[in-house]
Amino acid sequence: SFSFRGVLSSLYSSDSDLELSTVRHQPEGLEQLQAQTKFTKKELQSLYRGFKNECPSGLVDEETFKTIYSQFFPQGDATTYAHFLFNAFDLDRNGSIRFEDFVIGLSVLLRGSVTEKLNWAFNLYDINKDGYITKEEMLLIMKSIYDMMGRYTYPSVRDEAPSEHVEKFFQKMDRNRDGVVTIEEFIETCQKFYINLYNYF
Template identity: 70%
Template sequence: QSSKLGQLTVTDRRFANDSIEEDFELATVCCRPDSLEKMLEQTKFTKTELQILYRSFKNECPTGLVNEETFKLIYSHFFPHGDSSAYAHLLFEAFDKHKNGAVNFEDFVAGLSIILRGTVTDRLCWAFSLYDLNKDGCITKEEMNDIMKSIYDLMGKYTYPCMKDSAPREHVESFFQKMDRNNDGVVTMEEFLESCQKDEAIMESMQMLDHVI
């Protein structure tokens, strides 16, 4: 058993410092991440950033895996005045690359790398995939309405100025008026990319994500 404990510690030490206390914590990890070198190649994070992210991930998820309920619980802490469960569900599905109901550290940093360090096109494609709920290559008004409702639920009722109940539907209509270039009732990836790249406010908000960590 001590030999097995040592193997776990050696593998995980790449993502943490060398304290004895942390070694024992890491020994409880069930799903260990790939090598640091591999993740340095696959993401746009530095070694130090990956180590910081891993410590935070491990503190919240000692087993090395996050299920949807845990993900929702973590996300609710950031939005205590609203109902974040619906939006957290959408985000969880976006991070769950293997569609097995669990997000490991590699899934987490892969998605985060795109959101924070990806090119504009990378980020927009990721957002489009998030909005395309049934993954058929286009966004319908029904899908966008579900997304907008989840975002307004996330923000809560105690916003200033107070939002009208019709606000999500009005937002959807505005979205389609801007994005649906050929007026066929759906927004394709091409329409989405073209419209977003011409929108100065969207481009500025994406630039603000650069080097957040």
Template identity: 40%
Template structure:
């Protein structure tokens, strides 16, 4: 699976300022003095401990989408690009990222099982364990945007279907919103200053 840029990397200086660069950089270098964040360090950095197998798979998929150069690590610039996307990204950029996270096997399509696994994992990370609700949400998404009814969502079906349905867009955006984790880290940084 080839990766495309998550955002405009030309605005790195602006992104650094947006993310309170000195605090983020200090936090980043404290957590990983090598300057490279491994998957293990990534989970530790965001306080994601004792994850179930499915939640771990979701976090791994997220990590992989942030690892823009596919070297198995997230460096500071990749980290800033990821934070910038999460905090400031446009809807289309976020949807593109969501699609990459949902497409666990990298096939270019999302099937029901992948989508259900992601929703279940997000709920688990947020301390919610309601598999019936998760399955209903998965079915609703497919019923609304699987236009050709083949049981898979292509990139085009996903992008167009979600953008054309404001309720679905809001639900997906809220379900994948990790800004509360980012804000928690910002709060920890402010407390240590």
């Protein structure tokens, strides 16, 4: 059984239709969401019940999202990464996540192809949504991940580690050396990495 909290912790049943009468925001029809995602009808119903239980209004604002997500990383500070993650789920950029936004993103993350997942990841790293990833954007995401994992984990992480990792990754991704990473460069580099890793093992 899915739950909103349970699904967030990995981030990474009735036969009747969705119960919509008690929420302020009503999601799109079940059939339409089935067509847009790789979830079954029963899975969508279970996801919606969990979502509605945590967010009775049918919408998740950023502070609620941060509060829920941070509970899974008590050893660190997950608020900055949760902010970036929230923006990646907030497809229409209106400051709240609808059930549709959540379940469409979740379908990609859990059941999408490699290319679909990489497209979603590019959107996460492209903080200002201009279609490019800069070194500064990559560094902000990397620092937020280190903060989320905690400074007191073993082995200890040096302060300069995020910058070193970004420098290394960015050089590999920015293939034409123009100072930004396009989605084509991002996907090509990541796919080659996956292939090389697979062949190595």
